[in-house]
Amino acid sequence: MMYQAYQAHADMMWPLQTLARTALPMLQDPSFGWAAWAPNRKLAAACELMGLAQVTHHRPAFGIDCVLVAGEPVAVTEEAALVTPFATLLHFRKDTPVPQPRVLIVAPMSGHFATLLRDTVRTMLADHDVYITDWHNGREMPLAAGPFGLDEYTQHLIDFLAAIGEGAHLMAICQPCVSALSAVAIMSEDRHPATPLSLTLMAGPIDCRISPTEVNKLATTQDIAWFEKNLIGTVPWRYPGAGRRVYPGFVQLTAFMSMNKERHINAFKAYYENLAHPEPDEDQLKQAAATRHFYEEYFAVADLPAEFYLETVRLVFQEYALPLGQLRFRGRPVNPAAIRRTALLTVEGERDDICAPGQTLAAQDLCSGLRPYMRTHYVQAGVGHYGVFSGRRWQNHIYPIVRDVIHVSR
Known part of the structure; x- marks a missing residue:
């Protein structure tokens, strides 16, 4: 009933929010002569505040129409390279005279949309042919499409890399680092032709036993049954994903x-x-x-399929399955030591209070089959979690390292 109660409240608030949106242009119109009047400004500010405080469930636009390539403006067009009921492989196509390295950016499925990585994408587009995992909102995933858990997430990465083709690179940010490392391990073991040339893991929870943050501690305060009972809801019948169990x-x-x-x-x-x-x-x-x-x-905000959320909490944050060698993909053990030809870069933020320094670095020890010259680790001083993949330090300090690893691994 949790989701239904939320939806009922949202429906009741809709007339008031609509009134605020409708009144705002009139309150701000200088032709009426009252736009600068103090009480009017306060009322207009209140209307803007009400509009801003509204939770929405639709992906914002990336809004990347043009980027500079070698100092020249180049148009960018979004294309769906592959679509499943759960995600779209989104390609930011550019017409450049010289082919650029193809990179799949794996966005987190963590309650927000892939547009959270807008700055990451815009920066990468200058020197790369960029794709991104544009995960769908859980309440838009038809129940008939079946479950979506950690295995299905990892399988999507393998399928998307196959769709992009040989010689691509993989870059995962935050929560998907576990699945990205798993996908590359499985592909390496299978000698998959689309095994990426490089793997960049940024601020991801590879081993949450290391310097646990408040987020990590929260996941261990209750058993998995508590999370399922208290945090999982059912999508109301008005949406395409009606009946699907989700973490709203x-x-x-x-x-x-x-x-x-x-x-x-x-x-x-x-x-x-x-x-x-x-x-x-x-x-x-x-x-x-x-x-x-x-x-x-x-x-x-976006809803997460219940299977994916619960499996992530249990396997990544409670049981530490990957670093303990107990993670499995469709019944197969995940063995990062099988990675031998994919260069590895791990990146962390010194002040990250979501994924503490050391948790992503753990991937370096797990990938013991890689020669030292194929492994790179970087800690950015003075940044928190979001500063690892957005902002000036990402653009000026972290990105050049990411770019160099990708361009050398060809």
């Missing part, structure tokens, strides 16, 4: 926000005050725009 995105969003409640409250207070100010300066308007951009993305 709004539940995960609530959990994340509760961990930093004061920060979010202060951000919304500052947003309102900046917009309601009688004469906001340029800095206040920039701060308001930045806050709006962040929360529009942050409040766009």
Whole structure:
């Protein structure tokens, strides 16, 4: 009943949110002569605040239409290279005179959409032919398509690499690092022709026993039965995924926000005050725009299939199956030591409070079949989790290392 209760509340709020959206243009229209009136500005700011605080369930646009390649602007077109009921292999096609290394970026399926990696994609596009795993919202996955667990996730990576073809590279960010390493291990063992030339793992929970964070500790406070009983809901009948059991995105969003409640409250207070100010300066308007951009993305949530969520919690965060040599893929043991021809790069953030330094580094020891010159590890000073794959330090310090490993592994 959890999902149904949430949907009923969302339906009741819809008229009020619609009223706020409808009234806002009129309140801000200078032709009426009241746009600068203090009470009017406060009312308009309240309407904007109400609109921003709305949880949405649709993927935002990537909005990458053009990038600079060798200093020249090149148009970017999104194409669906392969579509399954669970994901789209999205290709950011560019017309460049010289072929660039093909890279599959594996986005996390963790309650948000792949657009969370917009900055990652935009940066990579300058020197690479980029694909990304555009995971579908759980409530849009038809029940008839079957279950989607950790095995199906890993199988998608293998199938997507096969669709891209030989000579590609794989780059996983955060939660999918376990599946990415598993996929490459299985493909290496099978001598799959599409085994990637390089594997980049960024801020991923390869071994959560190392310096456990609050997120890691939370996963071990209860047994898996508690997670299934208290956090799993059923998609309402109005959606294509009706009847599918999911970990709702709004539940995960609530959990994340509760961990930093004061920060979010202060951000919304500052947003309102900046917009309601009688004469906001340029800095206040920039701060308001930045806050709006962040929360529009942050409040766009996706549901996770129950099988995938529960298996990830149990195998990755509770049982540490991969580092203990107990992880299996469709009944087969996952053996990272089988990786011998795929260069490995692991990247961590010094201040990462979601995936602590050392957890991703653990992949280096697991891939014992790789020669030393094929292994690289990098820790970026002064960044937290999101700074590993977005922002200035990603662009100026981390990306050049990622690019060099990919371009050398050809």
